[in-house]
Amino acid sequence: MLGEGILKGMAETARNFFGSYVSKERLTTVEYPEERVPTAENARVFPFLVYDGAEWEAGMRCVACQICEKECPPKCILIDKSKDKKPDYAGKPQFYPTRFDIDISVCMSCQICVEVCPFEAIKMDTQFELATDDRFAGLLLDRKELAKSNEYYHTIHPTEATEVDSRLAEEKAKVEAKAKAAAEAAAAKAAAAPNPAPPADKPPAGGGD
Amino acid sequence: MAGKLDQIFILLRDWLAHFLPAALRPAAEVVLGVIAIVCVFPGLFALTTVFERKGLGRIQNRLGPNRVGPFGLFQPVADGIKALIKEDIVPFSANAGVHFLAPLVLVVTVFMGFAVLPMGRNMVLVNMDSGLLFYFAMGAATELSVFMAGWSSRNKYSLLGAMRAVAQMISYEVVLLLSAVSVVMISGTLSLPAIVASQNTYSGIWPHWYIFTPWGLAAFVMYAIAGTAETNRSPFDLPEGESELVAGYHTEYSGFKFALFFLGEYLAMFSISGLGTTLFLGGWSAPFSFLTLIPSWIWFFGKVMVSIFVFIWMRGTLPRLRQDQLMNFAWKFVLPFTLLDLLVTALWRFMGEGWARWVVCTVILVAAYAVMGCLGLSRKDIGPRSYRYAE
Numbered sequence: 001m002l003g004e005g006i007l008k009g010m011a012e013t014a015r016n017f018f019g020s021y022v023s024k025e026r027l028t029t030v031e032y033p034e035e036r037v038p039t040a041e042n043a044r045v046f047p048f049l050v051y052d053g054a055e056w057e058a059g060m061r062c063v064a065c066q067i068c069e070k071e072c073p074p075k076c077i078l079i080d081k082s083k084d085k086k087p088d089y090a091g092k093p094q095f096y097p098t099r100f101d102i103d104i105s106v107c108m109s110c111q112i113c114v115e116v117c118p119f120e121a122i123k124m125d126t127q128f129e130l131a132t133d134d135r136f137a138g139l140l141l142d143r144k145e146l147a148k149s150n151e152y153y154h155t156i157h158p159t160e161a162t163e164v165d166s167r168l169a170e171e172k173a174k175v176e177a178k179a180k181a182a183a184e185a186a187a188a189k190a191a192a193a194p195n196p197a198p199p200a201d202k203p204p205a206g207g208g209d
Numbered sequence: 210m211a212g213k214l215d216q217i218f219i220l221l222r223d224w225l226a227h228f229l230p231a232a233l234r235p236a237a238e239v240v241l242g243v244i245a246i247v248c249v250f251p252g253l254f255a256l257t258t259v260f261e262r263k264g265l266g267r268i269q270n271r272l273g274p275n276r277v278g279p280f281g282l283f284q285p286v287a288d289g290i291k292a293l294i295k296e297d298i299v300p301f302s303a304n305a306g307v308h309f310l311a312p313l314v315l316v317v318t319v320f321m322g323f324a325v326l327p328m329g330r331n332m333v334l335v336n337m338d339s340g341l342l343f344y345f346a347m348g349a350a351t352e353l354s355v356f357m358a359g360w361s362s363r364n365k366y367s368l369l370g371a372m373r374a375v376a377q378m379i380s381y382e383v384v385l386l387l388s389a390v391s392v393v394m395i396s397g398t399l400s401l402p403a404i405v406a407s408q409n410t411y412s413g414i415w416p417h418w419y420i421f422t423p424w425g426l427a428a429f430v431m432y433a434i435a436g437t438a439e440t441n442r443s444p445f446d447l448p449e450g451e452s453e454l455v456a457g458y459h460t461e462y463s464g465f466k467f468a469l470f471f472l473g474e475y476l477a478m479f480s481i482s483g484l485g486t487t488l489f490l491g492g493w494s495a496p497f498s499f500l501t502l503i504p505s506w507i508w509f510f511g512k513v514m515v516s517i518f519v520f521i522w523m524r525g526t527l528p529r530l531r532q533d534q535l536m537n538f539a540w541k542f543v544l545p546f547t548l549l550d551l552l553v554t555a556l557w558r559f560m561g562e563g564w565a566r567w568v569v570c571t572v573i574l575v576a577a578y579a580v581m582g583c584l585g586l587s588r589k590d591i592g593p594r595s596y597r598y599a600e
Contacts, residue, residue, distance in 0.1 A: 002582025006527065013268045013526040020267045028270050 041157055044124035046104045047113055049146045056147040058086070061121035063094040068113035068122055076106035077113065088119075092175070100143035104130060120164045126156045215504040218245065219331050242334040246323050253510075254475040255285035261521045268525035292468035300363060300461050307361035312462065312469035314354035319476040321347040326483045327402045329493045329506030340401040341393065344484060345386055348439070351477060352378045355448065355458050358470070362461035370457025373532060374441060374448030380539040381438035381445075387547045388432040391554040392419055392488045401484075405492030414498045418491040423570040424554040427578075429489040431547045433519075436481040438539070441474065442520055444527035447535060482516035483509070542581055549577050 020026050030037055051059035064081040080099035088094040113122050125148065132138030154161040213220065222245075226237045259274065259281060266273025274281035299305055325340035327333040337343055352375055359371020393399060396407040410417050419425035438445035449457030459470045486492055490512050493505035530538070553570050560566035 001579065009526045010522060013522060016270055017264065017267045017522075017525075020270050020272075026270045027272065029272065031272070 039126040039128075039156070041159065043126045044109055044111055045128045046107050046109060046125055046130070046141075047102060047111075047122050047146070048125040048148045049100060049143060050121055050123055050150055050153050051147050052150050054149075056144070056149070059149075060096060060143070060147060061088070061119050062097050062100060063088060063119055063121070064097040064100075065095075065118070067116050067118070071112050071116045073110060073112060074106045074108050076103040076108075077101070078103075097143060100146060101140055102146060103140050105135065105139040120168060123153055123157070123160075215330055215506075217504070218329070218506065239334065246334065247320065250320075250323065250476055250479055251472060253479060254472055255289070256282075257475055257479075257517055258288070258471075259284050261524075264518070264521045265525050268522070289468070292465050295464035297464040297466060298461075302363045303461060304361040304363070307357050308461070309466075311354050311358035311361060312466045312473065314357060315351055315473035316469050316476065318347050318350040318354065319473050319480055321350075322480045323476075323483070325401055326480070326487060327405050327492055328483070328509045329504065332493075332506060332509075333402050336402055337400065339399045341389060341399045341404075344401075345382075345389070348385075348477075348480075349382060351473070352382075354473070358462070359458035362458075364461050366455045366460045367458050370448045370450075370454045370460065373450075373454075374458055376532075377438055377441075377445060377447060377535060377539075380536060381435040381543075384431055384435035384539065384543045384547050385439055387544070387551060388428040388435060389484075389488055391424055391428045391551055394551070394554050395419065395424075395558060401487050401492075405487055405494060408491040409494035411498035416491055416494060416496060416498070418489065418494075420489040422557065423567065423574050424550055424557050425489055427546070427550045427553070427574050429485070431543055431550065432485055432489065434543055436485060437520065437523065438535075440477045440481050440520075442478065443524040444530050445535065446529055447532060450529055452529075478517065478520060479513060482513045482520070485516060486512040546577065546581060550574065 016026070050061050051057075052061065053059035064079055066079050066081065069077045069079045078099065078101040079097050082096045082098045085093035086096055109124070111124055114124055130139070150161070150165070153164075222238055222241045225241055226234045229237050262284070263273035263275075263281065274284045277283040277287045299308055322344050324334045325337055325343050333340075355374045355378070356371045359367045359369075359374070362368070392404060396404045398404060398407070408416065408418050415421075420429045441448050447457075448454075449459065451457075454460070459467055462470055486509065493509040495501045495503060495505075495508055553573055556573075557566050557570050560569065
C-alpha cells in the first residue's frame with residue numbers, strides 16, 4: 001500500500017522522540033564540558049616528552065639526538081643540544097636538550113617522531129583541550145610544557161607504557177650485566193698480570209640498541 | 210467571563226482605539242491588528258526554531274540545544290544578535306537591487322497572507338469575501354521572491370535552487386488550490402471566517418469539521434503534501450538541498466537578509482498550517498462541543514502548533530526526494546487524485562444527507578488510492594529506487 005513505509009518511518013521516529021525522554025540509555029551523546037567520555041587508549045593528539053622520577057629536567061629521557069627533528073614531516077620540532085652530559089636512566093652520560101620546542105599549530109599528529117625515537121623519550125599525548133587566545137606563543141610548547149612523567153604516560157596508554165618500561169628495564173639489565181662482565185674481566189686481567197698500564201676504559205657498549 | 214476571555218484581544222484593541230478621535234478609529238484598529246500579527250508570528254517563529262532543533266534532536270536521540278538560557282530557550286536571541294552583527298555580503302556581480310528586494314518581497318507577501326486568516330472568533334484583520342483567493346494570490350507571489358533571490362545572486366547554485374523551487378512550487382500550487390476548491394464547493398464561500406462558521410456546528414459532541422468527511426480527509430492529505438512542498442519543507446526541500454546546492458536560492462545571502470529568508474520560510478509554514486486549519490480542521494472551533502468555553506484563539510494556535518509539530522516530525526523522518534520523483538509524484542499521483550476528489554466532493558454535495566454518500570464517496574476514494582498506489586509502485590519511474598552497484 002502506498003504510504004505504508006512513511007507511516008512505519010513516522011512510528012520509528014516517534015518512538016525515538018518519546019523514548020529519549022524516558023530512557024537515558026537511548027541518548028547517544030554526552031553533555032561535553034560537564035560529562036566526559038574517557039579517551040580511547042590508542043587516542044593521540046600531540047607529542048609529549050617522557051621523564052622518569054620526580055624531577056622533569058633530571059629525568060628527561062631525551063638525549064637530543066635530533067632524529068625526530070629531522071624526520072618530522074612538517075618540521076615542527078626544534079631542538080638545541082646541550083654542551084655537557086648528564087647520566088641517563090642506565091647511568092650512562094648523555095647529551096640532553098637545552099631547548100625542545102614543538103609548534104602544535106604545525107604538528108599533524110602523524111606520530112613519526114614517536115616511531116623513530118630510539119630512547120622511548122617522545123610519546124603521543126591524549127590532551128586535546130589546547131585552545132588558547134594566543135595563537136603564536138600559546139601553541140608553541142617548550143620542553144617544560146612538553147615534559148610529562150612516566151606515571152602520566154602509564155595513565156593514558158597503560159599497555160604501551162608497561163611494554164616500554166619492561167623493554168627499558170631489560171636494556172638496563174643488559175647494560176649493567178655487560179658493565180659487570182667488563183669490570184670482572186678487567187679485575188681478572190688486573191689480577192693475572194699486574195702491570196702498571198691498566199686496560200683502557202672500554203666504553204659501556206652500545207647506547208640503546 | 211469566558212466570552213470576555215474569548216474576545217480579549219478585540220476588547221483590548223477597541224479599548225486602545227477609543228483614546229483616538231472617532232474618525233481615526235478604523236485605521237487605528239487595523240494598525241493595531243497589523244502590529245499584533247507582526248509581533249506574534251515572528252515570536253512564534255523564534256520559539257519554533259528552538260523547538261524544531263530540540264525535536265529533531267530527540268528524534269535522533271540527542272538532547273538538542275540547551276546552552277543558552279534555561280533549556281536553550283534564549284537560543285533564538287543569540288541567533289538573532291548573530292544575524293544582526295554579521296557582515297552583509299552582496300556578491301560583486303549580483304544585481305544589487307533585486308538581491309536586496311528578494312527577502313523583503315518574501316516576508317511581505319507571506320505576512321499579507323495572515324491578513325485574511327481568522328485566528329479566533331471575530332479575530333480576522335480583513336474580512337474579505339474572497340479571502341481565499343487573496344491568500345492564494347499572495348502565496349503565489351512568494352515564488353517570485355525565490356526566483357528573484359536565485360536569479361539576482363549570479364551563482365549557479367542559487368539559480369539551480371531557484372529553478373527547482375519555481376518548478377516545485379508551481380506544480381504543487383495547483384494541488385494546493387484544487388484541494389482548497391473542494392472546501393469552497395461544499396461551503397459555498399471564499400470567505401475564510403464563513404468557512405470556519407460552516408464547520409463550527411456539532412452533532413452531539415462531535416464537530417462538523419471537513420476533515421471528518423471522506424472527501425475532506427482526502428483533500429486534507431493532498432493539501433498537507435502540497436503545503437509541505439509549497440513551504441520547501443523536508444521531504445520536499447530540494448530548492449535548498451544542502452547536500453547538492455550549498456543552500457539553494459539563498460546561498461549568497463548572509464546576515465539579516467538570510468535571517469529574513471529563514472523568517473519568511475517559517476512564516477509560510479505557519480500560514481499554510483493556519484489555512485489548513487481553517488479549511489479542514491475547523492479553524493478556531495473547539496474539537497468537542499463541551500470545550501467551547503476555552504477561548505477560540507487558543508484552539509487556532511493549538512491546531513497550528515500541532516501542524517508545525519507534524520512538519521518537524523516529517524522532517525525528522527523522511528529523506529529528500531529526487532527532482533524527477535517530485536515531479537512525477539505531483540503530476541501523476543497528487544494532481545489526478547485531487548481532481549478525482551473534486552468529483553467526489555460534487556457527488557457528496559448532490560447526493561444529499563444520509564449514509565449512502567458516506568459509503569459511495571469512501572469506496573471511490575479508497576479504491577482510487579489503492580489502484581493508483583499499486584500502479585505507481587509497480588511503475589519504475591515513480592516506484593522505489595533500484596540501485597545498481599559496480600561489480
